[in-house]
Every structure is written in structure tokens, then in C-alpha cells.
């Protein structure tokens with residue numbers, strides 16, 4: 010399958026816009042989002058779309074034959090190889106080209122054991138482009154970037170799990186984010202930053218030169234579970250377009 014996302018040769022990050030419905034997908038396509046991200050914010054940080062609308066979105070995207078990328082989240086799953094693999098397979102089976110998988114910390118306080126999950130996902134990573142999502146508000150091990158690359162992942166991004174606990178920059182200092190972006194890009198991974206980003210976050214984060222910045226809450230009228238507001242989306246789009254090399 011052709012992937013309509015290229016690693017930007019310019020330092021300007023692209024815009025990933027999370028959408029909750031097919032109607033919102035149309036808004037994001039018209040606004041010129043670089044990646045349209047199919048996500049159900051009402052069901053959590055990585056809430057998943059149901060199968061039927063997901064398939065309809067993939068069909069719409071194929072018909073558009075545009076350069077916009079298309080991703081979908083697999084739902085907020087525990088760090089369990091069997092559960093994550095099943096969710097990722099379900100999502101990949103719809104034909105969506107980029108599958109975003111969260112790697113949360115275990116809730117019982119145990120150390121994050123990535124190896125069994127990555128081993129389970131390795132065969133799928135050969136067929137589908139997988140994006141690992143690490144949660145900035147869970148003190149993630151950023152050195153795991155190399156493990157995702159080695160397991161055949163296509164990309165890695167940071168987001169936040171608890172949308173009430175502040176944005177990306179409240180959890181990780183710019184210097185750590187810079188190290189993450191540098192390591193991920195050096196490993197050849199599509200690299201993204203997200204987590205309750207606001208307009209004022211674009212300048213400091215764009216300067217780190219990730220491939221894209223991801224937004225949901227800032228694109229909505231009254232919070233991330235309300236509907237996408239075309240005017241807010243256009244403002245973020247315009248701001249990102251104006252970014253040049255730091």
C-alpha cells in the first residue's frame with residue numbers, strides 16, 4: 010500500500026488533526042491537515058473509532074487519493090501483548106495506513122516491560138506502519154525509541170494520557186523533548202509531539218523539528234470532546250505553515 014506521508018524535508022512540522030467523525034474528517038481534509046487522525050476522544054486519550062466508520066474513512070481517503078496521511082488509534086489498552094496485538098490487528102485490518110498504539114505504564118506500579126509487547130507486534134510491523142505513542146505524563150523511558158525502531162515501527166510520538174493534567178510542556182522539559190526528537194529522527198522514525206497543545210506551544214515545539222505536531226483540544230470549540238471548529242483548525246494550520254527553520 011502506498012503511504013501518503015513523506016518525512017518532511019523542511020524543518021516545518023506538519024499538522025496531525027484528530028477527528029471524531031466522518032464529517033470532521035472532511036473538515037480536516039479541506040483545511041489541509043497533513044495527517045488526519047481517526048480518534049474517539051470521548052473514549053480516552055487514544056479512543057478508537059468503531060469498525061464500520063473506520064472502514065468508511067479509509068474508503069473516503071482512498072477515493073480522495075490525496076497526499077494527506079491517515080492514522081487511527083487502537084484504543085486505550087493496557088500494556089499486555091495479547092490485548093495490544095488484537096487491537097492493533099483489528100485496526101490494521103480496516104486498511105488504515107498508520108496505526109497508533111499507546112504504551113502506557115502498568116497501573117500496578119510494575120516496570121514497563123516493552124519486550125513481550127514488541128515481540129508480539131514485530132510481524133504486524135512488517136505489514137502495517139505502526140506508530141508508538143508514549144505518554145509524557147507517565148515519565149516515559151525515552152531511550153525506548155531505539156527499541157521501537159528495532160521492532161520495525163514506522164514512527165513514535167509523545168502525547169499525554171490524562172488530558173486534565175496539563176499539556177506536553179508541563180510534563181517534559183524542552184531539552185528532553187529535543188533529545189527525543191533527535192533520537193527518533195536519527196532512528197529513521199516518523200516523529201510527532203502532542204498532548205493538549207495550544208497555539209503558544211507551536212513556536213517552541215516547531216523549533217525542535219518533529220515531523221508533525223498533533224492536536225485535538227485546541228481545534229475544538231469547548232474542549233476535545235466537543236466538535237472540531239474549522240476556525241480554530243485554520244488558525245493552527247496557518248501558524249504551522251508560517252514556521253521556518255529556527
Ligand SMILES: O=C[C@H](O)COP(=O)(O)O
Nearest residue numbers: 027203204205223225226
Ligand atoms: O494525537 C494527537 C491528539 O489527538 C492530541 O489531542 P489533544 O490535543 O486533545 O491532547
